[in-house]
Amino acid sequence: MLGLTLREEFQGRRLKGTAIELANENKTGATQIGAAKFLDITYPTADVVAAMEAIGPGHGQPVVLIGERGQGKSHLLAALYHGFNNPDVTSGWLKGWGVRLGQPKLGEIELRPKTHVISESLHRQNYKFLWDLVFDRHPHGSYIKGKWEAQGDKRTDIPGDKLLVELFQHTPTALVLDEFQTWYDGLTNTKQFPWRVWAFNFIQILSEIAKEHPELLVLVVSVRNGETEAYQQIHRVNPRQIDFKGPNARRDRLRLLLHRLFANRSQVPEQQIEATIAAHVSEHLRLAEAAPADHQRVRVDFVEAWPFAPHLMTLLEDQVLVATQAQETRDLIRILADVFKSRDVNSPIITAADFRLDDDKSGIAALLDSVSNQHHASLREKAQRNLSAVLAAVKDPAQNVPHLADIVGALWLRSLAINNTGAEPAELHVDITRSKPVDDNFFSAELSTIVENSFNIHQDGSRLVFREEENPQAKLIANARNDRLFGDGPDKLNDRQQLAREVRYVIGGTESAARAFRVVVLGANWTDEPWSGVEEVDLPAHWDDRIPLLVVPEPPDRVDARLGIWLKERLQRHRNAVRFLLPRDASENLFYDRDLLVLARAVLLAERWKTHNPEYSKLHTKYQRELRGILKRRFDRFAILATWNFQSPSQCTFHIESHRAEGAQIPESVDGLVSKNLFVSEDFDALVLAAAQQNESVGRLLRELQEPRPGGEDCIPWLGETLMKEKLVKICARGEIAINLRGMEYLQVRGGEDEETAWRRMRGKLGTGKHLDETYVLLPQAVPHSEGVLPPQQPEVPTRNDGAGGRLPLWPQPPGADGIPGPSVGAGPGPISTPPGGSIFGGGGATTTVRQLSTAGATSALNLLGKVESWGITPGTQVEDIQLKVANLTGAQLNDLLKKLPDGITYELTLHKEDR
Incomplete structure (x- = not known):
């Protein structure tokens, strides 16, 4: 700092006291060291200069220093002491500062010739009475004290003014009293011990002597303020006041501080x-x-x-x-x-x-x-x-x-x-x-x-x-x-879980959304550990019939490829049912966005602390509202599977759409866009008709719809079980299919019934859960009636008059068209009736109905079991002429099949064997 150096007494590790003592037992007091040494640390402030002028010859006023402790009264009293005791050194000091400050008048201040000084810090309580100090320290004090005590009965309580004038005539004196107020206020004042009254009277005598005989006595005292009784008697003689409050007091005090602290401040x-x-x-x-x-x-x-x-x-x-x-x-x-x-x-x-x-x-x-x-x-x-x-x-x-x-x-x-x-x-x-x-x-x-x-x-x-x-x-x-x-440790608060909870509430917190959609916020490392941090109830193993809406924490790069790979590696079922909610482009990962984490933490902490301080309840509301306001606008797009490629999932494609909704409106907005813009009814109808031809169960059909269609076919968006069942029933209400309700009832359009009437009658009957696996879709002509399966509608045949009042076909009809059954057509089941007697050629006996039933094409063993059950074949039903056609088998499969055939029945086996 430009070579600035502290004075030696401030350089030690332990700072020495800065209080000025006039005298002490160690002989290091301000009045006990050389004048030059003391004045070297003294700056000639306006108060110091005024006091020096006031003690000069010809001035007949007591000097009173007024100021609180620490303002420099003791330091100034010590400077005055040296002015009395070493006027030559003090004059040289004033002249030196006059040159340094460019104020030559400082060197012109006239000081008294060397004067006897009595100085004392009265707060030390070394003297019970003030006159004891004067008598003890004055060269002629013992004589005057003895003269006063020798007065006998005429002796007054305090020494009289004549004795004191005689004392000071012997040796003119400067009486310097520090802490006068402190001493005075501590005096006893009772009838038995009226010491304060005596001190009051004695200081009055000293003040008057100092005023009337300034050549004999200079009185200098210090007090803390001018409102006390200690000052009143001095004040009566119009003393010279030094109050440390002059117009330049602040600047003087600053200069005094710097001079007191630094040995070379004025040299910079x-x-x-x-x-x-x-x-x-x-x-x-x-x-x-x-x-x-x-x-x-x-x-x-x-x-x-x-x-x-x-x-x-x-x-x-x-x-x-x-x-x-x-x-x-x-x-x-x-x-x-x-x-x-x-x-x-x-x-x-x-x-x-x-x-x-x-x-x-x-x-x-x-x-x-x-x-x-x-x-x-x-x-x-x-x-x-x-x-x-x-x-x-x-x-x-x-x-x-x-x-x-x-x-x-x-x-x-x-x-x-x-x-x-x-x-x-x-x-x-x-x-x-x-x-x-x-x-x-x-x-x-x-x-x-x-x-x-x-x-x-x-x-x-x-x-x-x-x-x-x-x-x-x-x-x-x-x-x-x-x-x-915060973190994942046992003693940490999980801020990410709190943030995920807030996202779930913002998007799926309404009652309607919670009923239809399951909002799942994927973990921070969603590509490798998507279920880390996800609550147990939201894991895929616990998914119900609600539509999964998966919240992706960050915008994926190469959306189609990234989501396709994710579906193959991270989700084993319901791949076609999920919808991905994507954040805005260029967004930071939800769980690494510090601003969002801090808000989530604030919500978490405020929730915990609000029981101890209601202010935190207000803060909980404030920060939760702020956080949710940000989150509800963060996810502006959704993605849904368009085509699936299991072998090369990076080749999958997705529909990526903007939903233009916020917060709790997002799920229903997404659902509406999927239903209106992405769901193709014709594809769904074709899939249902194909299932009806195979007599598939509704449960299986719905499960197939939740999985992607193979072979690069366009996926049919999953709209949820309820809506999918409604669409299935509507197809039935149009008469395109029939539905076997667990073998207890068939849903089918009735004669003369319009679509709306049929829909109102059928809706809500499919059931849920296991019932769906016991409910089948089939073609209308496969529905059995009281006399067999409803025969297919025959076209109206033109006729001619037979000449006897009857009608004959205009041209020959195929077998069975005239009421006599012909051979069964393999693809469609139809009844074959025999006349009484059990023969088509006549005879008695009860009429027996024989039905030929067959599948429309090759299907799986599981589907065959379903077909048999749908045909009403129970363990007691007699069936005959069974033909099971298998396109191809290996030798092992054939052996396994033959081993499972029931015993006691004979079989014929015909096959084509390849010879190599």
Whole structure:
């Protein structure tokens, strides 16, 4: 710092006391050391000069120093002592300062010739009565004391003025009394011991002698204020008052401080100081928005206060040390000496930011010792915890909050102020500015980070202030930003699960959405561990008939390929039933978006803490509303499978559509778009008709619809079990299929029934669960009636008159057309009736109906069992002429089939064998 050096007494590790003692047992008091040595640490303030003039020859006034403790009264009394006792040295000191300050009148001040001095710090209580001090220290004191005591019955309670005048005529004296008020106020004042009254009368006599015989006695006393009884008698004689409150008192005190602290402060050139602090001063003028007319004055103030910033000196003197137990100048010297020793060697100026909470040597210990205020100490502990909280919460503090300790220290110091408590952001910005400016945007971001992660910083209008009580919002956010509190460990809070819960609520939280859709938020690593962190009830093994809406945490690259591979590797069934909800392009992964995580953490913590403080209930509502407001707009697209390629899933294709909905409206909006734009009714109808030809169960049909169609065919979007069953029943109501309800009832269009009437009659009858596996779809002509299977409708045949009043076909009819059954057509079951007697050629006996039943084509063994059951064949039903046709078998399969044929029955076997 330009070679600036502290005085020797401030350089040690343990700072010596700065209090001035007039005398002590160690002979190191201010009046016991050489005049030159003492005056070397004395600056000629206006008060010092005024006091020196007041004690000169020809001045007939007592001198009274008025000021609270620590303002420099004792120091000034010691300077006056040396002025009386060593006038030559003191005159030389005044002349030297006159040259240095360019004030030659200082050297012209006339001092008394060497005068006997009696000085005492009365608070030491070495003397019970003031006259004892005078008699004890005056060369002629013993004689006058004896003369007073020899008066016998005529002796007065206190020495009279004649005796005192005689005393001072013998040896003119300067009586210098420090802490006069403290001594006086401690005197007893009763009828038995009226010592205060005696002291009051004695000081009155001394004051009058000093006024009337200034050549004999100069009276100099110090008091804390001018309102006490101790001062009243002196005040009657119109003393010369030194009150440390003159127009230049502040500037004088500043110069006194700097002179007292530093051995060579006056030797540092002002030009070098200006260059050193130029950046700081420039930023101060800019941020304080100082008027151009004030710029030069401000620059002068900075140079005069250097190495301390004038705004720091004002803060300490007018706001922190005022109205406390601090002894102003005395304690301020100790504080400033400490902070100077702890400064950064490259720091061009000392500001409030140099009072670092992480370093007790930075003047804070001296400050707390000086003010003796528990509030200040408690607030310091709070600020230290806030400092630790920010360090714990912020990643890479050196990069993101490099001025953390400076800002927190400056804010703490400014929060001790009596008025204008706390600091404007601009003031903190100036405090941390050293040799180069700090970027405004960077500072704003850094300050915001500190405030958000501190829980004792309150916003008071535009000012920030540390307070002992916690700021619920700041504490909540500070903890929410602390990454160490959250994670997957047993002692951690799971912020990702909370975020997933919020997403599920935002999208599927309404009653209607919850009934129809299952919203599942995939994990952060959704491509490799999609079910990590997903609640047990939402895993695929527990899916019910609700449509799965899978929320993808980040926008996939190459959507078709990524989702196709994901379906093959991460989902084993219901691949055609799921719908993917995708976030906006360029969005960050949901679980790595720090802003969203912090909000989710705030919601989680506020929920836990609201039972202890109702303020957290309000914050819970606030941050949950903010988080949900962001989430409901985050997912703007959906994807649904279009074509499937199991062998090469990267070749799968998806329909990707914008749903233009927010929050809870998304599921129904997506469902509406799928139903209206992507569901092709003709494809569904064709699939159902094919199933009817195979007599498939409804349960199997629905399960097949939830899986992709093979062979690159367009997938039929799954609309949910309820809607799919409704569409199935509507096909039945159009007469295109019939439905066998578990062998108990057949759903089929009745004669003369329109589609709407049939739909109202049939809807809601399919059932659910296992019943669907016992319900089959079939063609209408395969429905059995009371006399067999309903025969297919025959076309109307033209006829001619047979000449006998009857009608004959216009042309010959095929067998069976005239009522006589012909051979059965293999593809369609039809009845063959025999006349009475059991023969088509006549005979008696009951009529027997024989039906030929066959499948429409090759199918699986499971389907054959279903067909047999649908044909009404029970264990007791007699069947005959069974033909089972198998296209091809291996020898092993044939042997296995023959082994399972029942015993006691004969079989014929015909096959074609390949010879090689």
